[in-house]
Amino acid sequence: MPKPSRQTFRGGFPMNTATLLKAMKKILDPSRIVHGELERRLYSYDSSYLSVRGRYCPDIVVLPRSTAEVSKIMAFAYGNGVPVTPRGAGSGETCGCVPVRGGIVMDLSGWNTVEEVDVHNMQVLVRPGVVHSRLNDHLARFGLFFPPDPGSTRMCTLGGMVANNSSGMRAVKYGTTEQYVLGLEVVLPDGEVIVTGGQNCRALKNASGINLTKLFVGSEGTLGVITLIRLRVWPRPRARGIAMACFDKLEQAPAAVLDVYRAGILPSGIEILDESAIRAVNLYRPEINLPSAEAILLFEVDGNPASVEWEGQMIAEIMIKNSATVEWSTDPQRMTALWQGRSVVAAAASRLRPDGTRVFAGEDVCVPLDRVAEALRAIKDLGRKYGIAVVAYGHIGDGNIHTALVIDPDNPDEVSRLDGLVDEIHRLAVNLRGTTTGEHGVGLVRSAYSLLEHGNALERMRQVKGALDPRGIMNPGKIF
Amino acid sequence: MAFSLKENVTREYLKKCVRCGQCRYVCPVLAEAGRESASPRGKVYLAGLMQSGEVKPGPGPDSILSLCLTCGACTAECPSGLPVDRIITAARALSAEVRPYSPGRLIFRHLFSSQHLIGRIPGFTAVLRRMTALATGLSTGRPARSRIPLRCLPENKKPLIRVGYFLGCATYYLLPEVAESVVGVLRHLGCEVVVPPAYCCGLPLEVAGEADSARKLLERNRRLFKSFSLDALVTDCSSCSYHLTEKEFGLHSQPVYEFSEFLVKVLNPPVPGRELAAAVIACHEPCHLRYGRKLQDPIRQVVGIIPGAKVAKIPGGSACCGGGGTFSIRHRDLSAGILRQCTQRIKSSGARMVATVCPSCTIQITGSLKSSGIPVCHPAQLIHQSYGLTGRQQDKNKHGQTGKHEK
Ligand SMILES: Cc1cc2nc3c(=O)[nH]c(=O)nc-3n(C[C@H](O)[C@H](O)[C@H](O)COP(=O)(O)OP(=O)(O)OC[C@H]3O[C@@H](n4cnc5c(N)ncnc54)[C@H](O)[C@@H]3O)c2cc1C
Ligand code: SF4
Ligand code: SF4
Numbered sequence: 038m039p040k041p042s043r044q045t046f047r048g049g050f051p052m053n054t055a056t057l058l059k060a061m062k063k064i065l066d067p068s069r070i071v072h073g074e075l076e077r078r079l080y081s082y083d084s085s086y087l088s089v090r091g092r093y094c095p096d097i098v099v100l101p102r103s104t105a106e107v108s109k110i111m112a113f114a115y116g117n118g119v120p121v122t123p124r125g126a127g128s129g130e131t132c133g134c135v136p137v138r139g140g141i142v143m144d145l146s147g148w149n150t151v152e153e154v155d156v157h158n159m160q161v162l163v164r165p166g167v168v169h170s171r172l173n174d175h176l177a178r179f180g181l182f183f184p185p186d187p188g189s190t191r192m193c194t195l196g197g198m199v200a201n202n203s204s205g206m207r208a209v210k211y212g213t214t215e216q217y218v219l220g221l222e223v224v225l226p227d228g229e230v231i232v233t234g235g236q237n238c239r240a241l242k243n244a245s246g247i248n249l250t251k252l253f254v255g256s257e258g259t260l261g262v263i264t265l266i267r268l269r270v271w272p273r274p275r276a277r278g279i280a281m282a283c284f285d286k287l288e289q290a291p292a293a294v295l296d297v298y299r300a301g302i303l304p305s306g307i308e309i310l311d312e313s314a315i316r317a318v319n320l321y322r323p324e325i326n327l328p329s330a331e332a333i334l335l336f337e338v339d340g341n342p343a344s345v346e347w348e349g350q351m352i353a354e355i356m357i358k359n360s361a362t363v364e365w366s367t368d369p370q371r372m373t374a375l376w377q378g379r380s381v382v383a384a385a386a387s388r389l390r391p392d393g394t395r396v397f398a399g400e401d402v403c404v405p406l407d408r409v410a411e412a413l414r415a416i417k418d419l420g421r422k423y424g425i426a427v428v429a430y431g432h433i434g435d436g437n438i439h440t441a442l443v444i445d446p447d448n449p450d451e452v453s454r455l456d457g458l459v460d461e462i463h464r465l466a467v468n469l470r471g472t473t474t475g476e477h478g479v480g481l482v483r484s485a486y487s488l489l490e491h492g493n494a495l496e497r498m499r500q501v502k503g504a505l506d507p508r509g510i511m512n513p514g515k516i517f
Numbered sequence: 518m519a520f521s522l523k524e525n526v527t528r529e530y531l532k533k534c535v536r537c538g539q540c541r542y543v544c545p546v547l548a549e550a551g552r553e554s555a556s557p558r559g560k561v562y563l564a565g566l567m568q569s570g571e572v573k574p575g576p577g578p579d580s581i582l583s584l585c586l587t588c589g590a591c592t593a594e595c596p597s598g599l600p601v602d603r604i605i606t607a608a609r610a611l612s613a614e615v616r617p618y619s620p621g622r623l624i625f626r627h628l629f630s631s632q633h634l635i636g637r638i639p640g641f642t643a644v645l646r647r648m649t650a651l652a653t654g655l656s657t658g659r660p661a662r663s664r665i666p667l668r669c670l671p672e673n674k675k676p677l678i679r680v681g682y683f684l685g686c687a688t689y690y691l692l693p694e695v696a697e698s699v700v701g702v703l704r705h706l707g708c709e710v711v712v713p714p715a716y717c718c719g720l721p722l723e724v725a726g727e728a729d730s731a732r733k734l735l736e737r738n739r740r741l742f743k744s745f746s747l748d749a750l751v752t753d754c755s756s757c758s759y760h761l762t763e764k765e766f767g768l769h770s771q772p773v774y775e776f777s778e779f780l781v782k783v784l785n786p787p788v789p790g791r792e793l794a795a796a797v798i799a800c801h802e803p804c805h806l807r808y809g810r811k812l813q814d815p816i817r818q819v820v821g822i823i824p825g826a827k828v829a830k831i832p833g834g835s836a837c838c839g840g841g842g843t844f845s846i847r848h849r850d851l852s853a854g855i856l857r858q859c860t861q862r863i864k865s866s867g868a869r870m871v872a873t874v875c876p877s878c879t880i881q882i883t884g885s886l887k888s889s890g891i892p893v894c895h896p897a898q899l900i901h902q903s904y905g906l907t908g909r910q911q912d913k914n915k916h917g918q919t920g921k922h923e924k
Pocket of ligand 3: 560
């Protein structure tokens with residue numbers, strides 16, 4: 038677990054804000070440069086708890102609006118050894134966009150145009166700052182959608198999603214962002230611009246060459262700046278239904294999920310809420326009124342109306358066999374209410390303690406499907422051991438468990454206990470043959486576990502990084 | 518509830534900001550400025566630094582905190598339940614405490630605290646009206662008070678209900694025609710209308726961080742309105758109605774309503790007789806109506822009963838007009854950009870007219886739509902016209918008595 042630093046660690050580059058400002062003014066309109074001390078401090082955080090425990094202030098922030106501008110900024114930074122940290126909406130939970138070595142922060146969130154919807158070829162070209170939900174609103178007009186659906190749909194940018202290989206509740210059926218990225222325009226650390234996935238290609242499949250697109254997806258801003266994204270999009274399903282199953286025993290829930298798969302059904306989402314998550318939701322939004330249980334499973338199925346109905350009935354039968362009480366609905370209002378029960382839990386967790394809050398730390402482990410029950414119990418036991426409330430929920434369909442840890446950040450004792458708990462949760466995940474992160478990424482907060490997870494493969498990752506960024510200016514201090 | 522960064526309750530809220538950034542989605546200032554300092558999250562983070570003493574109040578924080586229209590969209594969006602706009606206001610108040618007597622603050626405070634003063638600065642209100650007229654093309658006449666008596670009986674002289682009309686500053690000085698329509702419609706629908714010489718509701722002072730002065734105004738108004746026995750209070754301005762309800766102004770004895778809300782909830786007005794010819798009307802919901810009061814479509818409901826009126830759907834819903842009190846003066850470019858987004862949506866709705874219930878929105882939008890020939894009016898004016906009241910002789914002496922007017 039990296040220790041937060043109250044002081045900006047300087048990478049030793051021979052620049053200060055004034056000299057950087059002079060250089061950036063030659064490239065950008067002054068209105069797109071942030072240099073005031075206080076304003077720069079507002080680029081020191083993301084959603085991770087670690088980011089507010091330290092004070093990681095950039096020396097300057099730039100808001101480029103063209104590939105040429107990004108390229109010039111990178112060429113300057115490379116020539117002068119200045120660290121550059123790309124930033125989307127700052128909704129990440131890993132300190133990914135936080136400039137832990139100072140230097141330049143490149144805020145791309147305002148560069149948010151949908152350049153083209155190529156309906157005939159089922160693809161779309163977007164600039165990195167487009168917010169996920171806005172893209173899907175736009176695509177809805179064409180009867181299309183971009184399937185990955187992070188809980189942060191109303192905040193995260195497509196650039197951030199690609200850089201983190203984000204996914205969400207429907208990853209069970211639709212997979213993660215990487216499955217949809219057909220090609221990228223990337224500005225490399227030295228300012229060179231490349232296009233991956235074929236220079237002028239509009240094909241939906243491409244087996245030509247080493248897949249550089251996949252290399253950049255999930256690279257967390259450590260290899261280059263993504264300036265244009267070519268995404269595959271899908272036709273919107275015609276129907277949808279939701280089944281809610283309530284269990285007396287937590288262990289029954291993961292077993293019931295496996296039974297659904299065995300029956301040959303692939304729901305679009307399978308979510309779990311544990312007992313404390315249920316309580317939190319009911320405190321936050323009493324009108325949702327979830328039944329009390331040790332665990333609730335929410336299944337979403339989508340497709341054509343007939344198959345949705347059939348799959349819904351099958352799931353209901355399987356749940357009853359697994360001793361659950363079950364409710365199946367295709368009524369839009371009821372579905373919204375049921376699904377809300379899941380979508381509000383991230384925020385609702387804080388309600389368990391009026392004097393505290395949930396923090397994003399150790400929140401994203403992913404374990405093999407047959408170890409989910411074990412993981413859930415073990416995490417609850419760890420919470421008790423450290424005296425910290427743990428609200429567990431998440432994408433049980435792919436073993437991705439979110440753990441909301443609820444603490445009083447003003448209590449130093451709780452904060453230090455939190456560090457111990459987070460470390461044990463991460464190690465538990467690796468021991469269970471899972472990973473410390475299913476979708477949020479490594480950044481700074483999980484970099485301590487990279488060697489544990491990857492062994493000598495980590496060194497090869499470093500070599501790839503070194504080949505593209507020999508001066509180590511791209512988002513230093515992350516992943517490796 | 519008044520908020521102060523010195524109180525524990527604010528700390529409890531600040532703790533709960535997880536910096537998720539969801540509030541960014543709805544902030545009109547961020548959409549235009551594109552930098553984190555303009556985002557609600559940035560300002561909440563700054564308030565946290567100010568509360569812990571890490572950042573001292575002063576011009577630096579002031580300029581960041583000024584990047585807010587206090588529209589309340591972020592508060593409605595925040596999943597952690599933070600009253601973001603009020604936290605920003607509380608952070609502004611810290612600066613006000615540190616430099617309470619800066620010349621700008623003194624002028625501002627006195628301008629709003631004592632309307633007698635505004636009225637008495639020779640030519641001041643005339644200049645204000647002239648400037649508005651130039652910017653918007655609205656020809657504003659003499660202030661409302663000189664046209665409206667203190668007390669008016671209903672047309673049929675048998676009052677169903679005794680209503681206090683809270684006549685706010687902007688309508689009073691700049692849109693007196695709206696005030697006449699409000700009184701006309703209320704009288705027509707059986708209300709006795711009392712129009713005490715109200716002080717400013719206090720919202721402009723409150724959002725500028727002048728909580729104490731705002732509280733004093735509220736008390737003065739409370740005393741003033743208490744001296745009349747009223748069944749309800751009505752205001753034509755969504756921001757006054759937001760501020761007064763928020764402060765539980767007349768909580769039990771004199772509930773406060775926004776005009777269109779009052780019509781829909783209380784008066785249940787009959788369908789007017791006259792048709793408005795080919796009127797395609799966009800109903801612009803001011804932020805304080807939508808996010809502050811959380812009212813569902815009262816303007817649309819009122820406009821909907823007017824024969825011949827067709828409500829145009831604004832694609833994506835009403836957008837903030839970028840007015841926000843002094844915001845439009847201090848951040849002209851940002852305000853103009855926000856306004857552009859707002860009026861583009863209105864234009865693409867196909868509307869030929871806009872109805873709204875906020876004087877600030879009216880002035881902003883009128884100015885921007887001047888060249889497109891799309892007028893902006895208050896639903897009271899439309900319904901006034903449709904009841905056939907417009908142009909009728911207002912016989913003040915016959916129906917009511919004129920009081921002493923000191924606004
Ligand atoms: C409440 C909440 C719920 C969430 N739910 C989910 C979820 O369900 N699934 C999920 O996967 N994540 C989730 N997240 C995490 C987060 O939203 C995602 O990781 C998201 O993709 C980050 O996008 P961003 O625009 O905020 O990126 P940032 O946080 O700004 O940046 C993230 C990383 O991407 C890099 N980056 C950003 N833009 C670029 C670019 N153009 N070029 C190169 N690098 C770039 C940054 O350097 C950084 O390393 C959630 C977060 C919150 C707060
Ligand atoms: S939405 Fe609420 S919790 Fe999230 S960043 Fe904004 S103020 Fe903080
Ligand atoms: S109140 Fe409105 S303008 Fe102010 S921060 Fe919130 S959303 Fe932005």
